[in-house]
Amino acid sequence: MIDPRGMTRPRTVASATLLAILMLAAFTLPVVAADEEQKAHTWDQETIDIASSIPIQDGGRIKPLSTFARFRLIAMCGKSTLKDPEYGRMKPMHWLLNVLFFTDEARKYKVFVVQSSDVLDAIGLADTVRKKRDSYSYDDLEPGRAKLFKLAGEYGRIQPKNRTTVERQIYNLAFNIREFERLAGSLRFAHRHPDLKASPSLAALFPRPEDQRFSALLLKATAVRKLTESLQRPDASRPDEERRAELAAVTKVLREAEGSLGMSNMLAIFPPSVSQKEHSEWMAPGELIRSAFTAGPSVAPQIALLGALEELVHLRGDGNAFKQRLLSLRDGVRELAEKRGEYGNVELEVSFYRVGYFTWSLVLFIISFVLVALCWILPRSRWASLATSVPLVIGLGYLSIGITLRCIIRARPPVSTLYETFLFITAVAVLSALLIELMNRRRIALGLAAILGMVGMFLANRYEIKEAVDTMPSLGAVLDTNFWLATHVTTIAIGYSAGLLAAAIAHVYIFGKLFGLRKNDSQFYRSIGRVLYGTVIYCLFFSVLGTLLGGVWANESWGRFWGWDPKENGALMICLWTLAMVHAHRGGYIRDLGIAISSVFCGIIVAFSWWGVNLLNVGLHTYGFTHGILVSLLIFIGLEMVVIALGGVAWLMGLGSTEAVEQ
Numbered sequence: 001m002i003d004p005r006g007m008t009r010p011r012t013v014a015s016a017t018l019l020a021i022l023m024l025a026a027f028t029l030p031v032v033a034a035d036e037e038q039k040a041h042t043w044d045q046e047t048i049d050i051a052s053s054i055p056i057q058d059g060g061r062i063k064p065l066s067t068f069a070r071f072r073l074i075a076m077c078g079k080s081t082l083k084d085p086e087y088g089r090m091k092p093m094h095w096l097l098n099v100l101f102f103t104d105e106a107r108k109y110k111v112f113v114v115q116s117s118d119v120l121d122a123i124g125l126a127d128t129v130r131k132k133r134d135s136y137s138y139d140d141l142e143p144g145r146a147k148l149f150k151l152a153g154e155y156g157r158i159q160p161k162n163r164t165t166v167e168r169q170i171y172n173l174a175f176n177i178r179e180f181e182r183l184a185g186s187l188r189f190a191h192r193h194p195d196l197k198a199s200p201s202l203a204a205l206f207p208r209p210e211d212q213r214f215s216a217l218l219l220k221a222t223a224v225r226k227l228t229e230s231l232q233r234p235d236a237s238r239p240d241e242e243r244r245a246e247l248a249a250v251t252k253v254l255r256e257a258e259g260s261l262g263m264s265n266m267l268a269i270f271p272p273s274v275s276q277k278e279h280s281e282w283m284a285p286g287e288l289i290r291s292a293f294t295a296g297p298s299v300a301p302q303i304a305l306l307g308a309l310e311e312l313v314h315l316r317g318d319g320n321a322f323k324q325r326l327l328s329l330r331d332g333v334r335e336l337a338e339k340r341g342e343y344g345n346v347e348l349e350v351s352f353y354r355v356g357y358f359t360w361s362l363v364l365f366i367i368s369f370v371l372v373a374l375c376w377i378l379p380r381s382r383w384a385s386l387a388t389s390v391p392l393v394i395g396l397g398y399l400s401i402g403i404t405l406r407c408i409i410r411a412r413p414p415v416s417t418l419y420e421t422f423l424f425i426t427a428v429a430v431l432s433a434l435l436i437e438l439m440n441r442r443r444i445a446l447g448l449a450a451i452l453g454m455v456g457m458f459l460a461n462r463y464e465i466k467e468a469v470d471t472m473p474s475l476g477a478v479l480d481t482n483f484w485l486a487t488h489v490t491t492i493a494i495g496y497s498a499g500l501l502a503a504a505i506a507h508v509y510i511f512g513k514l515f516g517l518r519k520n521d522s523q524f525y526r527s528i529g530r531v532l533y534g535t536v537i538y539c540l541f542f543s544v545l546g547t548l549l550g551g552v553w554a555n556e557s558w559g560r561f562w563g564w565d566p567k568e569n570g571a572l573m574i575c576l577w578t579l580a581m582v583h584a585h586r587g588g589y590i591r592d593l594g595i596a597i598s599s600v601f602c603g604i605i606v607a608f609s610w611w612g613v614n615l616l617n618v619g620l621h622t623y624g625f626t627h628g629i630l631v632s633l634l635i636f637i638g639l640e641m642v643v644i645a646l647g648g649v650a651w652l653m654g655l656g657s658t659e660a661v662e663q
Helices: 010-028 045-052 065-077 092-101 117-122 138-155 165-184 200-205 214-219 221-232 240-262 285-314 319-339 346-355 357-377 382-410 418-440 444-467 482-514 522-558 566-586 592-616 630-652
Strands: 055-058 061-064 082-084 088-090 112-114 134-136
Touching (some): 045 065, 045 092, 045 319, 055 065, 061 346, 065 346, 200 221, 214 221, 214 240, 240 285, 285 319, 382 444, 444 522, 482 592, 522 566, 522 592
16 A cells, blocks of 8 residues: 555565565575485584594695585585485585495486586587486496596696686586595505415404404504515524415505505595604605605504594494594594694684574675665664664674684685685675764665675685685785784775775766766755765775785795786776875865776776686786686776766766855
8 A cells, every 4th residue: 555655664675575575485495395305325413523523634634524525515516505306405525425435326416517408419418418418327327437537637737717618517527526526535454354364374464353453553553564574584493384374465455555545645634643743744545655664653642543533433333433433533632732732712613604694694795785775765764774773783793704714714814815805805895884874864875785785695606616626725825914914905905895885885876877866955965975975085095005015025035026016007007096086075176976987997996806807817926816706807997988978977067066156
């Protein structure tokens, strides 16, 4: 119903808004069918929790096994949760445990995303194509494995930036298949038993039936080595043929052990002992066999943990026994890691990913964006502003807590990777917009805060999925300095955030002028103009400061303050453009509409400096190279150029000519 003023009744609006929120939640939050049949092997939550907190060394840092599983799964299926049409829904640790302990079943999970049917045509599996983009299991793809790896070997010799789309997809698919095979083969040794009765001398060393395991062989590696050395020397007390036959039998056992354990080189979950402090690399079972025959008794604790891993394979059908043995394995690994001071924040990282701070932040920003409409429909309602502000502030809280926890986990400042720039720039933009709203009370900044938060977190999520690598990696030597990361990088990121916020405010000004929004309210546009100009000054200050700090860092690291590196040029462009804007405004050459048009162009420069220079893949900042964003960047630039053109239309229509009189 419409009242005489043409305004929807508040009750109707509130009902419609509530319905919109419920519909949004239905699409946003995960839905689990109560009667969904779970056909994959299941694990109780306690077992999942124990396995999740097992530390592992991967990518140069110590992390929880759950993080390891998360990014392996994302790399293969493009999601952090596997949804198999036959076996059901699996979280990363559920999937990894099944790959390790129920490999034959895991081979049937449709975990490999094939982006194009051309990939299957190329590897000879055209008959298996279901649709252009689909998911396939290892068993589905195995018939084309040989051709796949042959092509991947050829494409591996091509520079990544020069590969075609299909070549890149084939190379990535082969990499994921190889990773799956390495994972699936990690515990294969535990299914086999060394023939420790192959010779009388070996049988004497391993008299008990339960000794017929690789861990038992490694525990007595010193004795076996001495036995081998004695069999290599002539012995007058026994015939040479008997001695050589026994030596051959012992050698065969050792080769089989090395072959079986050597295949398990992916799960580096065995920390060196404190006595081996000089060794920074953790050991997988494959490295453990070599250490056992060289380091001797010093690796006895790790070999005992290997025995626990062997037992887990045989206990996989007994839930309680499996859980208890898994707990002892986790505690043993944790004890060794704590003695070396390397267990650190493993459990905090498990909790960080379990809570999903950034996912909740995105959800709350989306809800706030929906509620922005309530503010526009009910412009005089304080309750509408409050309804929008609450999820926005909570979403910013989740985002801020998540960033803080990442800093604690990594012992790093908030920005050290490209992924973290999304998080930090989004948080600064939302916070800045909220502060502007507190001072301005026009609800423009409130709406922009919701939009920027939603877009920023969506892009962060998409980037994490696209890159499919650990977002908390160890840093290269040039970045391994907390001081400069906390000063230069953080300051530059604040400048980026201010530039993008100014561009967002400028959109409101241009569209408002062009489409006649509150065209008779000069105070409204003067208010936006002041906010916009202040934000440009904000961008200028941090951009100049960050650029100067970067020059000092470059002088310390590379021996020169400035080298016309593409990234340096991008920062300089922001400084020069914003400086020109301020001078032109102060000199009276441009007014608020001119500042708005210039701010949109400033947003393009920020995007180029932030991402565009990474596409050049040249200079000393190529550690930030990202493949596949050119099209998105060009679309963004194209849309922004359209906005600039619309600003020009508004200027030609004389919509900015009143500014000089009014001011």
